[in-house]
Amino acid sequence: MLKHTLALALFACASLAHGADQPLRVGWVFAMANAPALIADKKGFYAAEGLKVDLRQFGDGPLLQQAVAAGELDLAYVGAPPVYQWASRGLEAKIIAKVNYGQAALLADAASAVTSVAGLRGKRLASLPKGSGMDVLLRGFVLREHARLDPDRDLGIVAMAPANMPAALERHAVDAAFTFEPFVSQALLRGKTRLLLDVNQALPNHPWYVIAALPATLAERPDEVVKLLRAHARAVAFLKTHPAEANRLIAAAFKLEPVQAANGAAIPAEAIVQEARKRLGWSARLETADLEFIQRLMDYSSALGFMGKPMNVADLVDTTFQRRAEQAVGQGGHQGGK
Incomplete structure (x- = not known):
């Protein structure tokens, strides 16, 4: 517990030193399912919102967790299980949006x-x-x-x-x-x-990656969080409406190489992304069914002994920023592809 208390103290100090005039520090696990983060960056959706974002790539959840605990990030594109496992051990974060389903x-x-x-x-x-x-x-x-x-x-x-x-x-x-x-x-x-x-x-359309935000970020920079969620929603829409261009961007970002088929034919990198879409998709909005599935994952983790204490999904999710972002779009904010 001392370790986690120290981590929280470090985060609090770092948060105070990180003023609102600085870029929003967004970490993301380098997985194809988190493509909306890179699409929002590459297509200029963050900039279109007047938002400065420092997008930081991480190889896996544990490395991203270290950055969160050290106060080096404001938000994260990360799997739902790491978020509730962090919280069960004292490192609080709120799930504020969905990123994908399947994979x-x-x-x-x-x-x-x-x-x-x-x-x-x-x-x-x-x-x-x-x-x-x-x-x-x-x-x-x-x-x-x-x-x-x-x-x-x-x-x-x-x-x-x-x-x-x-x-x-x-x-x-x-x-x-x-x-x-x-x-x-x-x-x-x-x-x-x-x-x-x-x-x-x-498990049709089950959520996996989510956007998680630190409590201090939500309290101190709420308008920027809403802008980020608007950019995120635009990226999800772009992935759906511009699949060919999105596939090229993803293949390039993940440095995918052509695959040699059993018959010797070379299959282009973009075809890997297209094949992945059979098992993977993107969605920005947290629905009731998503929360039920996250609770199901939490129950699995608890039964397997992977959590510090039992938890309820309602304590981990905050959809108010999602609703604000949707209202802004409905009032004439940015939406769709570029």
Whole structure:
């Protein structure tokens, strides 16, 4: 607890030193699902709102959490599980908007005899580290709820970097892999793996990444937060209405390389993004169903022992800024593509 109290104190001091005349410091986990953050930047939607944004990229949630705890960020594009896990340990943040839905899938080698998730009993499964958001989704929903498998007894889960999973499948070091985009689409387009489960089909339109804001940011810079949410909504609309251009921007930002298919043909990088759209989409508005799913994730995490204390989603969500942003658009604010 002392560690978290110190982190909060550091944040408070940093917040006081960071005046409203400074850019809004926005961190984002470098995942395709968080594309609205880069689209808003690349297409000038932040600037169109008169908003100065310092957009900072992070390789994963734990690194972003360190920046939040140190008071180096004002808002974050991050998975819902990290936000409630932070809060359960004393590092408060509010979820103020939705970013995407879907992105996760379970893959098997194309020649594997395994045809369902339940067929993984006694097998080895590659996934992200234990306690991560993806791990919560895997253990809580995919294995326990969907397949009726005990993740600790019925199969072996091997922590592995997503980039290493396709090779592990091809070498038969594991029997399946649970990963996210663009790794899912890259593997499928190579033609050496097949889909065992698209989580977005099993849980249609379930939220994953969200925008989280620190309490001090909401209290001290509310108008800028509203402007950021307007820019975010424009980016989501652009992703839907200008898919070809958006796919090019995403492919370039994530430095995606063409994929070589099983027949030797080169599949362009933009096609990876287009393939990912089959399992991944974007939405800015938090709906009641989204909050219910986040509560479901929280319950999974609590049952798995990943939280410091039980929590209610109502204590973590603030939709007032979302409503203000929508009202501003309705009164003639910016919307749509550029």
